[in-house]
Amino acid sequence: MTRERPKLGWGDLRGARVGVWGFGREGEANLRKLRSLGVEPVLVDDSPTAGEAGDEHVLATADGGLDALLRCEVVVKTPGISSYSPQADRLRQAGVVLAGGLGLWLQEADRERVVCVTGTKGKSTTSSILGHLLTGLGYRAMVGGNIGAAPYDPALAGDCDYWVIEVSSYQATDLASSPPVTAVTSLHPDHLPWHGGVEQYYRDKLSACSQPGAELTVANGDSELIRARAGLLAPRVEWVLETDEASATWLDPLGLPGRHNRRNALIARRVLRALGVEGADDDEALRAAAAGYEGLPSRLATIGAVAGVSFVDDSLSTNVLPTLAALDAFPGRRIALIVGGQDRGIDYAPLAAGVSGRESPTYVLTLPDGGQRISAAFAATGTRGEAFAGVTDCKDLETAVAAAFAWARPDGIVLLSPAAPSFGQFRDYRDRAEAFARAMRACAAG
Numbered sequence: 001m002t003r004e005r006p007k008l009g010w011g012d013l014r015g016a017r018v019g020v021w022g023f024g025r026e027g028e029a030n031l032r033k034l035r036s037l038g039v040e041p042v043l044v045d046d047s048p049t050a051g052e053a054g055d056e057h058v059l060a061t062a063d064g065g066l067d068a069l070l071r072c073e074v075v076v077k078t079p080g081i082s083s084y085s086p087q088a089d090r091l092r093q094a095g096v097v098l099a100g101g102l103g104l105w106l107q108e109a110d111r112e113r114v115v116c117v118t119g120t121k122g123k124s125t126t127s128s129i130l131g132h133l134l135t136g137l138g139y140r141a142m143v144g145g146n147i148g149a150a151p152y153d154p155a156l157a158g159d160c161d162y163w164v165i166e167v168s169s170y171q172a173t174d175l176a177s178s179p180p181v182t183a184v185t186s187l188h189p190d191h192l193p194w195h196g197g198v199e200q201y202y203r204d205k206l207s208a209c210s211q212p213g214a215e216l217t218v219a220n221g222d223s224e225l226i227r228a229r230a231g232l233l234a235p236r237v238e239w240v241l242e243t244d245e246a247s248a249t250w251l252d253p254l255g256l257p258g259r260h261n262r263r264n265a266l267i268a269r270r271v272l273r274a275l276g277v278e279g280a281d282d283d284e285a286l287r288a289a290a291a292g293y294e295g296l297p298s299r300l301a302t303i304g305a306v307a308g309v310s311f312v313d314d315s316l317s318t319n320v321l322p323t324l325a326a327l328d329a330f331p332g333r334r335i336a337l338i339v340g341g342q343d344r345g346i347d348y349a350p351l352a353a354g355v356s357g358r359e360s361p362t363y364v365l366t367l368p369d370g371g372q373r374i375s376a377a378f379a380a381t382g383t384r385g386e387a388f389a390g391v392t393d394c395k396d397l398e399t400a401v402a403a404a405f406a407w408a409r410p411d412g413i414v415l416l417s418p419a420a421p422s423f424g425q426f427r428d429y430r431d432r433a434e435a436f437a438r439a440m441r442a443c444a445a446g
Contacts, residue, residue: 009105014038016039018034019076021065022081026079032155043058047060075099076101079171105150106176111179115183115275116175120186122260125261126185129254129268131164133272133286134161137289140158141163142163145165145167169190169194172205175208180216184220185263187202202229217238219233220263220267240267256295257300298429304440309408309443315422315430323337323417324351326417331360334412334413335412336413337363339419339420341425348370355378362387362388364390364392367394401436401439416432
């Protein structure tokens with residue numbers, strides 16, 4: 001499936017009839033940007049929430065909103081609304097141009113000073129490392145896109161030397177251009193309902209690297225999936241392996257666990273070199289720049305210990321790939337792994353195989369809604385490694401944490417790395433992380 005990508009910038013929307021479709025964080029930034037251009041858009045959301053837009057009037061898509069959008073010339077949609085939805089197709093068929101805020105910004109940006117970072121997992125960590133190193137080397141850097149603020153938001157004051165933009169697969173479909181340098185951290189099936197299939201997801205994800213203007217992609221060379229799709233990357237590719245720079249110590253101050261995070265840091269350095277950043281080739285300068293780095297919340301974050309048992313929050317893990325990386329980050333440790341959440345139909349056989357390959361004791365506890373399907377994957381693959389302690393389906397997170405703590409004593413790890421989104425049971429990954437922390441405190445009180 002292909003969709004035309006409009007080569008429009010924000011400035012092209014002056015004087016046009018514009019709609020904003022989706023009124024979350026990015027929708028609010030879109031509204032502020034349009035008003036700074038003198039444009040008063042119609043506001044539409046699939047499920048408008050009272051008070052979320054302040055005094056703004058937001059139409060429901062199914063209750064007059066889509067009709068209002070059909071009267072627009074351009075609709076700026078939020079990334080969560082699928083480019084392949086029937087409503088999106090109807091708008092295009094009516095001659096309405098669908099655009100995304102990030103794509104509009106990139107058309108007008110000084111792309112020589114922009115790097116786009118994408119990947120199924122690792123893109124947030126890599127983007128944050130890049131921003132931290134640039135700042136430590138004396139540059140003004142903004143880290144935005146999927147990881148944070150919209151780079152075009154008028155509420156953000158000041159200029160930057162570099163923009164590090166994390167690009168989701170959703171946002172990638174809105175880009176009609178690429179900066180000269182892009183990065184890809186990993187590739188694994190994800191977001192299949194939005195994209196309509198795994199190969200379309202791969203094409204959409206990697207399209208951030210190959211639009212007009214692309215010159216070089218710095219890519220994870222340990223990923224067979226990425227190597228097999230090198231033709232979807234920029235004309236030149238530099239492959240980064242986790243074994244590169246074997247004796248390097250400049251990344252030690254980052255304090256990130258796991259071989260995958262080591263590769264993320266090496267990708268960041270290679271990007272700095274490609275951008276021509278002064279200090280990128282100086283280990284001592286990089287080591288000094290790396291000092292003070294703080295890892296992302298809910299990404300392999302140790303939040304406490306109770307009776308010798310460590311509790312690690314990896315709530316941002318929403319598919320198998322980062323969960324396997326989380327297990328790999330603690331070699332030799334006894335781990336009670338809590339997995340499960342919204343069931344998106346992904347294959348959990350690789351997770352079962354990864355647990356089977358661990359040499360240290362591993363006990364798996366699953367959560368609704370996908371928990372029983374995960375335990376079925378373990379049964380189907382015949383997971384019987386000597387260190388495998390079995391699978392238990394739990395009714396909720398609190399039950400799973402209590403059982404995990406009891407098994408992990410006296411010196412193990414309770415690892416929340418769900419390999420699934422949080423929706424249905426929790427508002428988002430932050431809500432799930434807070435519930436995990438409460439359950440840890442309940443273990444201490446008990």
